[in-house]
Amino acid sequence: MKKIEYSILDLAIVSQGSSLKETFDNSLLLAQTAENVGYKRFWLAEHHNSIxxxxxxTSILIGNIAEGTKTIRVGSGGIMLPNHxxxxxxxxFGTLGILYPNxxxxxxxxxxxTDQLTAQAIRSDFFQAAQSFPLEIEKIQRYFSTENADAKVRATLAEGVDVPLYILGSSTDSAHLAAKKGLPYAFASHFATTHLMNALKxxxxxxxxxxxxxxPYTMAGVNIIVADTDEEAERISTSLYxxxxxxxxxxxxxxxxxxxxTEELRELSQNSSVQQMLKYSFIGSxxxxKKQVKQFIADTQVDELIAVTNIYDGQDRIKSYQLFAEIMKELNGENS
Structure with a gap:
C-alpha cells in the first residue's frame, strides 16, 4: 500500500484569555514541532471578521511560519481567490517562493x-469574481509562467518561481475544475462532509x-483530537463541540x-447538524x-490527510499532533 502523507491546517484559533500574539506564537511552535515529527506541510486558512x-x-502568517521553520512546506489552505x-x-506568493524556495x-x-456583508466589504464585486474563479486561476498560472515575460502586465516576482497550486473545495464544482486543470485537489471534509466521496470520484x-x-492527487481534511485516553480526548473535545x-x-x-x-453537551453533540459537520472527526486515544483513520483512508483512498485540531490549550494541541504523527508512522509502516 502507498505511503499516506500527513499535514496540518491551522486557523490560528484564539482561545478565551489568549492574545493574538500568543495565538500566532503557538502556531509557530506547532509548526516547528510538526516539522520535527514528519508532517509534510503546514497550511493556514483565510477567514475574516471573526474574533x-x-x-x-494569510500570506503574512505564512511568511512568519516559513521564517521560523526549515524544511516543512508552508502554504494557504486556502487563499479565497475572489477576495483578491x-x-x-x-x-x-512569488515573493514567498523566492524567500523560502521549494x-x-x-x-x-x-x-x-466570511459572511456575505463582510465579503462585500472586502470586495464589492465578490460574487462576480467568484463566478470567474476558473479564469482567475488561469491568470495566476500565467503570472507564474516564464512565458508572461513579454506581457504588458507582469508579476515579475512570480515568473518561473516554483509555487505549486492546489484547488480547494467543499462541493463537486471544485472537483470538476481540479480534474480539468490537472491540479492536486484538497477537500474540506473537516466541516463540509456531504459531497466528499462524490467529489473524489x-x-x-x-x-x-x-x-x-x-x-490525481487528493487531500482530505479531518478533525483530529488524540489524548492518552478516550476519556481525556472526549473532555478536550468539549471545546470543539x-x-x-x-x-x-x-x-x-x-x-x-x-x-x-455533560448530558447537555452530549445531547448537543448528537444533534444531526453537529453530527453531519463533524462526521469525519476522530477523537480518542x-x-x-488509529482504527478510525485507517478506515477513512481505506474508504477514500486519499493520498494525504490534512489534520485540523481545534483544542483550547496549546500544549494539548501539540501533544495531539505528536500522537497523530505516531499513528501515521505506524499506519505507513503497516502499508509498506
Whole structure:
C-alpha cells in the first residue's frame, strides 16, 4: 500500500484569555514541532471578521511560519481567490517562493471565508469574481509562467518561481475544475462532509494530466483530537463541540476551555447538524483514532490527510499532533 502523507491546517484559533500574539506564537511552535515529527506541510486558512480566528492576513502568517521553520512546506489552505486580485496574490506568493524556495504552496478556494456583508466589504464585486474563479486561476498560472515575460502586465516576482497550486473545495464544482486543470485537489471534509466521496470520484474519473501533475492527487481534511485516553480526548473535545454549536447558532466567540462532558453537551453533540459537520472527526486515544483513520483512508483512498485540531490549550494541541504523527508512522509502516 502507498505511503499516506500527513499535514496540518491551522486557523490560528484564539482561545478565551489568549492574545493574538500568543495565538500566532503557538502556531509557530506547532509548526516547528510538526516539522520535527514528519508532517509534510503546514497550511493556514483565510477567514475574516471573526474574533476567534486569527488567520486573516494569510500570506503574512505564512511568511512568519516559513521564517521560523526549515524544511516543512508552508502554504494557504486556502487563499479565497475572489477576495483578491490574482496579480497581487502572484506577487505575494512569488515573493514567498523566492524567500523560502521549494517550500511554499498556494491553495486556492472560491468561498469568501466570511459572511456575505463582510465579503462585500472586502470586495464589492465578490460574487462576480467568484463566478470567474476558473479564469482567475488561469491568470495566476500565467503570472507564474516564464512565458508572461513579454506581457504588458507582469508579476515579475512570480515568473518561473516554483509555487505549486492546489484547488480547494467543499462541493463537486471544485472537483470538476481540479480534474480539468490537472491540479492536486484538497477537500474540506473537516466541516463540509456531504459531497466528499462524490467529489473524489468525479476528480479521479475526469482527471486530465498536466505539466504540474501526471496523476490525481487528493487531500482530505479531518478533525483530529488524540489524548492518552478516550476519556481525556472526549473532555478536550468539549471545546470543539461548543465551537461548532456556536457556529451553527450564530453565537461565535473565543475557543472555550474544556469541561467534563455533560448530558447537555452530549445531547448537543448528537444533534444531526453537529453530527453531519463533524462526521469525519476522530477523537480518542491513539488506539481508537488509529482504527478510525485507517478506515477513512481505506474508504477514500486519499493520498494525504490534512489534520485540523481545534483544542483550547496549546500544549494539548501539540501533544495531539505528536500522537497523530505516531499513528501515521505506524499506519505507513503497516502499508509498506
Amino acid at each position: 476567534a480566528i486569527g488567520s486573516s492576513a 486580485s490574482p496579480l497581487i496574490i502572484a506577487e505575494q 517550500r511554499i504552496d498556494l491553495g486556492l478556494g472560491r468561498a469568501p471565508g 468525479i476528480y479521479h474519473n475526469e482527471f486530465q494530466p498536466s505539466s504540474e501533475l501526471e496523476k 461548543k465551537m461548532i454549536v456556536g457556529l451553527l447558532t450564530g453565537n461565535r466567540g473565543f475557543m472555550q476551555a474544556p469541561v467534563d462532558m 491513539k488506539e481508537t483514532v
